Amino acid sequence: MLSNELRYFFAVATTGSLSTASEQLYVAGSAISRQIHKLETRLGVTLFERHSRGMVLTDAGQILANHVRKSMRDMEFAMAEIQGLKAVRKALVRIACTEGMAFDLLPGILARFRQQHPAVSFDLQVGTAMQVAEWVRRSDCDVAFQFSLAPERDVEIIAAWPAPVLLLLADEHALVSQPGVAMEDLHRYPLVLPEAGTTLRQLFDLSCRMAGTFLEPAFSSNNFAALYGFTRHTPDALTVCSHFSVLWRAKQDGMTLKAINNSSLSQRTLQIQVPGSKHRPAAVNTFLELTTRELDREHNQWMAELTQA
Numbered sequence: 001m002l003s004n005e006l007r008y009f010f011a012v013a014t015t016g017s018l019s020t021a022s023e024q025l026y027v028a029g030s031a032i033s034r035q036i037h038k039l040e041t042r043l044g045v046t047l048f049e050r051h052s053r054g055m056v057l058t059d060a061g062q063i064l065a066n067h068v069r070k071s072m073r074d075m076e077f078a079m080a081e082i083q084g085l086k087a088v089r090k091a092l093v094r095i096a097c098t099e100g101m102a103f104d105l106l107p108g109i110l111a112r113f114r115q116q117h118p119a120v121s122f123d124l125q126v127g128t129a130m131q132v133a134e135w136v137r138r139s140d141c142d143v144a145f146q147f148s149l150a151p152e153r154d155v156e157i158i159a160a161w162p163a164p165v166l167l168l169l170a171d172e173h174a175l176v177s178q179p180g181v182a183m184e185d186l187h188r189y190p191l192v193l194p195e196a197g198t199t200l201r202q203l204f205d206l207s208c209r210m211a212g213t214f215l216e217p218a219f220s221s222n223n224f225a226a227l228y229g230f231t232r233h234t235p236d237a238l239t240v241c242s243h244f245s246v247l248w249r250a251k252q253d254g255m256t257l258k259a260i261n262n263s264s265l266s267q268r269t270l271q272i273q274v275p276g277s278k279h280r281p282a283a284v285n286t287f288l289e290l291t292t293r294e295l296d297r298e299h300n301q302w303m304a305e306l307t308q309a
Contacts (some may be wrong), residue, residue: 005039006068008032013065016054030118070140091283095124096141098199099224100245101270102126106145108248109291116290120283129199140276142284147199147242147268158272159292161244161299165203165265167258168231168246169238180261183211190218192231192239199268204240207264231255243302244270244295270295 011021012032016245022029040047047061057065097106102124110122127135129146136144137154144155147163167181175181175189194201208215218237219230231239232253243257250257272292274280280288 005035007044008035009039009061010065010068012036012048012055012074013057013061013068016056018055026155029141046085077219080295086115091119091281092121092123093143093284093287094141094203095122095143095145096132096135097124097126097145098129098132098147098198099126099222100242101145103224103228103245104249105244105247109294112294113287113290117283120287122172136273136275139277142274142280143288144271144273146271148271149199149202149267152271152273154276155273156276157297158274158288159295160269160271161295162266163242163244163268163270164259165200165207165240166243167171167238168241168250168255170232170235171254171256173238173256174235175238176256176258181258182261183208183215184213186215187213190234190237191215192227192234192237193217194224194227194240195220195222198292200240200242203265207262209259210264211229211262242270244299247298247302 008021008025008027008031009170011025012018015021015024018029018032020025021032025032028055035296036047043060045060046058048055049058095106095110106124110124114120114122125135125141129148132144132146133152133155135141136152143158151157167175167186175185178185193204196202196205211258219227221230224241227241228246228249230236232255241257246255246257249255263283272288272295274284274288292309
């Protein structure tokens with residue numbers, strides 16, 4: 001439903017080539033070039049830098065491409081909702097989350113929900129804490145899951161659970177049987193940490209400073225699956241995460257979660273967020289109800305196991 005100008009512009013923006021866009025659209029390259037020039041003239045900016053190796057977006061072009069991409073996604077979601085009116089309980093639920101939630105918990109919850117409601121489809125977008133916060137504020141998603149240190153503005157928090165930073169280590173690790181673990185105890189082992197800037201790393205670094213210790217990671221990454229895999233395949237290594245991030249996977253893989261004796265590591269919460277003052281479709285409400293019950297049960301079970309340990 002885009003104008004030809006925008007369709008041709010976006011095809012070149014995504015392919016980086018007039019000839020490739022021409023093949024995709026079955027339109028002559030000269031016609032595409034004329035439409036892009038017409039669009040540039042109307043906007044009063046240059047959208048592409050033209051090189052022998054292809055077409056590269058300018059800053060203005062990148063802004064427009066992002067807008068077109070968002071508009072196309074919104075149209076797809078709208079069409080899915082309209083089509084869903086023709087079928088009972090057919091709907092698309094848009095979810096956003098930070099990476100820790102995408103590793104184990106959400107895939108499991110979505111799969112369970114689909115078993116009960118096979119007509120519901122999901123779109124899951126994973127981003128940083130800042131990105132997820134912005135997506136939910138702009139109503140670019142129906143539901144957001146993220147770890148937070150403070151209440152987010154302009155969003156409605158449906159539910160929240162304590163999500164302390166815990167050690168994740170192999171069942172046979174020496175620290176598993178140790179009654180209490182302090183920050184300074186971690187010096188002796190390869191430490192695996194997420195990149196700086198995440199809420200988890202912020203809390204961990206703050207706790208190190210408060211304990212008067214400096215811990216340098218043996219391995220760091222912005223990808224939790226990589227952190228988990230490295231820890232799992234390095235017997236004496238340890239990493240940090242929330243119990244929600246590995247709710248089912250840790251037990252299956254012979255991994256243990258253990259608390260650290262540092263109160264600063266208990267400041268995070270896992271929040272389920274939705275855009276404020278927005279009507280929610282029935283499928284979204286059903287998903288929220290099921291997910292809240294599931295997380296309540298799993299969190300209470302984990303707390304009971306931690307108390308027994």
